[in-house]
Amino acid sequence: MPKNDNMLAILWMLNSGTKITAKQISEKLEINIRTVYRYIDALCASGVPIISDAGHHGGYSLLNTFITAPLLFDIEEKKALLQAAVIAKESGYPLNEALEHATSKLKKYSNQEQEGILSRHLAGFDVISRKGDPSIQPVLMELEQAVANDFSVEIDYYRASYKEQSENRVIDPYGMVYWNNKWYTIAFCHLRNEIRSFRAERILQIQRTQNKFKRSEDFSAREFFMHNLLPDVVDKDGLIQLIITGRPEALDDLCFHWFMGHHLKERTSNQAIFLLEENSLHTYVPYFLLSYGKSIQVIEPPSLKDKLVAVVSELMEYYQL
Known part of the structure; x- marks a missing residue:
């Protein structure tokens, strides 16, 4: 173990509040007892x-x-960090190896009572997410470095359903966003000459260039992504009212959906009212509502009812062939 890690380990041991001998330290860290004395002297010289x-x-x-003093983490802070690490790992956090190293230190440099408390809290804390492709990790790591150090990268990128026809692009990664179990990078695309969102799992190859870029200090990758996902409505007078009744639990789920919740106008115990643009009302929404089956019912507009019937009829014809 490097010198700095050993000195930090000694500091953690001393922080337990109980006395510890040089022999105990040397046995736990598997170092010579003379080395322990040198590290203790170095810590004292630094003001500890x-x-x-x-x-x-x-x-x-x-x-x-x-x-x-708030130099080291207390038990609640350790618990919060370790549980947050579980969530990060399941999301495909790009610096997973460094995260593992950090969490192992938190566990290692805890006293016996703290270890027991942490184990009990972690034993009942699980996160289940979509199984990710491990091959995406190098891409995420390279993107993270590019965002932090302002380096342009060259990528081979494919659009949905066109994996065999990838395009070579140079992009300036402004930020990374984790949304709906997927990683995205928000970047300026030199090919399209505009800022775009790129799905990380669609990047087949990535290579750092020697070119550096400068992004605006007030740019927010999160705000850009959400604005593209849920753009502001220009013509509010042209919005159509969607009224849905149904079981309370089904309506709860519907209203908490990222898209439907954004357009929610009014909610009662057995009814929800949304305001939507005509295009989304007759394209995306019908297919989404069908997944709720008979737990909900569209009251108005009649045009959406007709669209639902048409979609179901098409499915019946498709499966009766």
């Missing part, structure tokens, strides 16, 4: 208030005021 007590019940400890 280490108390050394001689005798049969002697050992090293930290000054109490230093233990209570």
